[in-house]
Amino acid sequence: MGSYTGFDMVPRLSEGLLDKHNWEKFLKFTRERYQDDDQVEMKPNYIAFKFDSNLLLPFEGHKFLRFGTMIPNEDSGKLRNYIDTVSRVATVWFGSRAYCWDEGSGLPGHYGWDDVQRSIRSYESFDSPNTPTTTAQLVLGTDPISELNLPLYEIQPVSGKGQGLVARFNIAKGQLIISEKPLLTTLNITNTTTMEKQLAIKLRKLPKDAQRQFLSLHNNFPGKQPFSNIVRTNALPCGPGSTTGGIYPTISRINHSCLPNAHNSWDSALGHENIYAVRFIKAGEEITIPYDHGGPSDERRRHLKDAFGFDCDCSICSSQPDKLQRSDERRHQMKLLDAAIGDGFRVMYSPKDCLKDCQALVQILEEEFEGSQDPHLARLYYDVFQISIVHSDQARARAFAERSYKARAAAEGENNLETVRIQRLMEDPTRHDSFGLSLKWRSLKNQVPRGLDSDEFEKWLWRQGK
Numbered sequence: 289m290g291s292y293t294g295f296d297m298v299p300r301l302s303e304g305l306l307d308k309h310n311w312e313k314f315l316k317f318t319r320e321r322y323q324d325d326d327q328v329e330m331k332p333n334y335i336a337f338k339f340d341s342n343l344l345l346p347f348e349g350h351k352f353l354r355f356g357t358m359i360p361n362e363d364s365g366k367l368r369n370y371i372d373t374v375s376r377v378a379t380v381w382f383g384s385r386a387y388c389w390d391e392g393s394g395l396p397g398h399y400g401w402d403d404v405q406r407s408i409r410s411y412e413s414f415d416s417p418n419t420p421t422t423t424a425q426l427v428l429g430t431d432p433i434s435e436l437n438l439p440l441y442e443i444q445p446v447s448g449k450g451q452g453l454v455a456r457f458n459i460a461k462g463q464l465i466i467s468e469k470p471l472l473t474t475l476n477i478t479n480t481t482t483m484e485k486q487l488a489i490k491l492r493k494l495p496k497d498a499q500r501q502f503l504s505l506h507n508n509f510p511g512k513q514p515f516s517n518i519v520r521t522n523a524l525p526c527g528p529g530s531t532t533g534g535i536y537p538t539i540s541r542i543n544h545s546c547l548p549n550a551h552n553s554w555d556s557a558l559g560h561e562n563i564y565a566v567r568f569i570k571a572g573e574e575i576t577i578p579y580d581h582g583g584p585s586d587e588r589r590r591h592l593k594d595a596f597g598f599d600c601d602c603s604i605c606s607s608q609p610d611k612l613q614r615s616d617e618r619r620h621q622m623k624l625l626d627a628a629i630g631d632g633f634r635v636m637y638s639p640k641d642c643l644k645d646c647q648a649l650v651q652i653l654e655e656e657f658e659g660s661q662d663p664h665l666a667r668l669y670y671d672v673f674q675i676s677i678v679h680s681d682q683a684r685a686r687a688f689a690e691r692s693y694k695a696r697a698a699a700e701g702e703n704n705l706e707t708v709r710i711q712r713l714m715e716d717p718t719r720h721d722s723f724g725l726s727l728k729w730r731s732l733k734n735q736v737p738r739g740l741d742s743d744e745f746e747k748w749l750w751r752q753g754k
């Protein structure tokens with residue numbers, strides 16, 4: 289046996305220029321210090337100390353939590369020397385932020401090993417860079433506007449669409465824009481006379497303020513049944529496929545786009561609707577969400593006209609014919625691939641073909657959504673997770689669950705119940721009901737090859753060239 293020792297970065301580094309600069313200097317020094325040491329190896333994404341798979345220094349400092357391991361009792365002092373030296377250099381660059389700990393002396397580390405392992409797994413591929421929302425964030429990595437907790441939007445007239453939500457500040461991808469409780473929720477009742485009566489009863493029970501807010505919402509179907517038509521214009525389903533709709537004082541002011549910059553999701557634990565930015569939104573830009581069910585523009589426009597009574601004039605629908613045609617081709621292809629991926633027989637008997645389809649779909653989503661594809665990727669990577677786990681491939685299942693988790697956390701928040709469920713599957717893919725239906729691709733969750741560059745890792749992940 290032995291005792292654990294090392295240093296943790298507390299708080300972890302930001303993606304700001306200052307932290308990046310210090311991390312680069314620290315790595316440069318470490319690299320030079322060990323350049324002739326055959327125990328220290330330069331990998332595509334990190335510096336590896338060969339003694340232990342936990343002793344890695346990633347090139348992306350914001351991912352780093354810990355440099356530490358167990359020093360066996362029989363260690364001659366060699367391993368301890370490496371850890372002490374790197375820890376000392378870290379304290380030179382980062383001061384007390386490089387928190388040195390030693391369990392043998394009764395000083396435990398700051399982070400749990402689960403978090404450390406997760407951070408280490410993330411070293412294998414580079415993150416796509418975030419666009420800073422302010423100069424302060426560019427330099428310091430923190431966003432003073434979000435710390436002030438000011439509303440990030442205001443309700444304004446938007447040309448051709450009535451009112452809409454417009455960003456007051458730059459909003460980062462993954463930022464929560466608004467979380468709101470519904471004024472009321474209602475079942476989707478097809479008989480509008482019954483619906484009108486039930487809504488009248490519900491409205492009467494609301495405080496006067498809420499009644500006024502409801503009645504001030506836009507009604508795209510003026511006529512005899514104002515309550516149900518306000519619902520028809522403004523309701524958002526409380527979760528995917530839900531037959532209950534929610535009406536909101538502010539969220540119901542958000543207009544539709546077929547290429548939206550925000551994503552709406554229902555938080556069933558809190559009974560809130562959340563809106564997250566799915567790409568960087570510039571101050572002054574309109575905030576939009578999707579009301580459509582996908583498909584090429586003719587299908588989307590038909591659905592929006594039938595269900596909501598408006599002709600969409602979003603940036604895609606009103607683009608030049610050749611651009612629209614390319615988008616339509618991609619959307620058509622997305623539908624075909626979606627259907628093929630969901631075919632259980634293929635998942636079971638032609639899983640490699642399914643993987644190929646999933647990879648093709650990732651590519652198309654990237655082209656079509658230009659950086660705002662996280663809501664789609666969250667679902668797609670979960671599908672690939674399922675394909676992997678059906679065939680007992682825990683290593684890839686975990687990597688895909690991690691990608692699904694990241695995309696979902698960015699689009700729906702870390703506390704969303706579905707995000708948390710996927711996080712658990714990422715920790716232990718065998719919890720999924722379909723684990724082990726086939727043993728075709730059996731692997732353990734740690735059987736991930738280390739030290740591959742990004743292309744090699746992708747090839748491994750998608751089972752190319754096997």
Ligand SMILES: C[S@@+](CC[C@H](N)C(=O)[O-])C[C@H]1O[C@@H](n2cnc3c(N)ncnc32)[C@H](O)[C@@H]1O
Pocket residue numbers: 448449450451452505506508521522540541542543544545596597598599600601602
């Ligand atoms: C939920 S409301 C959104 C807020 C509404 N614009 C308002 O003034 O309160 C939906 C209505 O907004 C308008 N709208 C939303 N997205 C639109 C778009 N992409 N193109 C044209 N009109 C749109 C339509 O009149 C639609 O029925």
